[in-house]
Amino acid sequence: MIDRQQLRRDFEGLQAAIARRGSEVVAAGSAWARLAELDARQRELKTESESQQAERNRASKAIGMKRGKGEDASAEIAAMGEVSKRVKELDALSKEAEAEFAAALLEVPNPLHASVPDGASEEDNVEISVWGTPRSDEVPAHWDIGTDLGILDFEAGATLAGSRFTVIKGAAARLERALMQFMLDLHADKHGYEEVWVPAIANSKTMTGTGQLPKFADDLYKLEGEDQYLIPTAEVPVTNLYQDKILDISELPKRHCAYTPCFRREAGSAGRDERGIIRQHQFDKVELVHITTPERALSDLDELVSHAQAVLEALELPYRTVKLCSADVGFSSQLTFDLEVWLPSQNCYREISSCSSFGQFQGRRAGIRYREEGGKPQPVATLNGSGLAIGRTLVAILENYWQEDGSVRIPAVLQPYMGGMQVIKAS
RNA sequence: GGAGAGAUGGCUGAGUGGCCGAAAGCGCGCCCCUGCUAAGGGUGUAUAGGCUAAAACCUAUCGAGGGUUCGAAUCCCUCUCUCUCCGCCA
Secondary structure: OOOOHHHHHHHHHHHHHHHHHHHHOOOOOOOOHHHHHHHHHHHHHHHHHHHHHHHHHHHHHHHHHHHHOOOOOOOHHHHHHHHEEEEEEEHHHHHHHHHHHHHHOEEEEEHHHHOOOOOOOOHHHHHEEOOOOOOOOOOOHHHHHHHHHHEEEEEHHHOOOOOOOOEEOHHHHHHHHHHHHHHHHHHHOOOEEEEEOOOOOOEEHHHHHHHHOOHHHHHHHHHHHHHHHHEEHHHHHHHHHHOOOOEEEEHEEEEEEEEEEEEEOOOOOOOOOOOOOOOOEEEEEEEEEEOOOHHHHHHHHHHHHHHHHHHHHHHOOOEEEOOOOOOOOOOOEEEEEEEEEEEEOOOEEEEEEEEEEOOHHHHHHHOEEOOOOOOOOEEEEEEEEEEEEHHHHHHHHHHOOOOOOOOOEEOOOHHHHHHHOOEOOOO
């Protein structure tokens, strides 16, 4: 969420940064367009309400003192009835205005960082670097490789749950587990992250803290009759570990890695990636989360990206790094780099990690603050990135390590996690 | 699921209707004294908002939301969470 003081100080500047996402974001009637007026109205009502409350407090105190001395205060008490009534009315109005403003504020996206390139769609994302050499021979799609090897069972997934669910079997199931362990070990042991294990369910406050709510409720699975949702990413519970906390600056930066399952309704993506396991309602992911200071946000983002890249490099999977353009940066993010892995069957790079800096946007929403020596608390900066999405990593391995005889080699770094297995062959 | 207890500032913990934003202690900051190995004295120390050049000041916050009252940390209702016991359960 944006800074309320800044809203008053630099309305034009903020508007320009937000409008880069698309003119509809600041169009007439949008939350942004209503914000300044709601802010002014709220303060006006609040000021009026507060002056009445001050009046009431003064009079009450006087009554108390008279009573204390044993004097009669019935005249003052009678006069107070009217004031109290007004206080209640004004307070109700003020609270209503406050709620309206707060609701609008939550709908406004993060202003983009100046370095985000302009663009109209993901086509305009900018390639930053390329690593590895993509194989150029004909490779079957991972769903065929997996089916032939008997390690991916799409029918079983559909039977058990529905479309976009898959049963992973045998060596692939173990590979899923191996990837999880390998990634966590890498980040915890080599990159200095503290591993956490968190709930895969979060309440609405937590979902609001990182920006999934209120705008993107349609993308989430909600538990019936509960104020709870299945998490779409570990970002939600891990970042919110510190919600409403004031951290000492000496505790920053905090860096956590976490494995969680992720659940997404994929509303609006009907028809996209229907086949295979690239776009599932449930998938596994190892996530990296940084809680840091605003000054460090951008340099920390570079580090975070390098940590995600390290996974792909260790697995020897060709990939490229792109900087998302203004049209593609997510609601809560100010700046995002995607890592895209090479999928030979599709002859293109596909997203496997998304690393973002949120600036103080989430820190403000979630009430995560830090205090400098002698200073006032201020919102932390948050970052996160996939390190990596495990299902898609599995896809990348199946395709990039596929061999003419239909078997799939196991990347060297994973073999210890696979009980020494080197190749997945049809049984 | 049943029964009971509880939720107060960074922490511990007082406070059952009015000079209580809240005693005391701990911790921490600053100052002083002292100097012989760790102690004494003083003082300050919540968050948010409003108004300010800045203060002063004003308002709110004692788990959350409602209510009673001239006035609520304190009384009433609802909810959430924590703890203990019982039941059930991986």
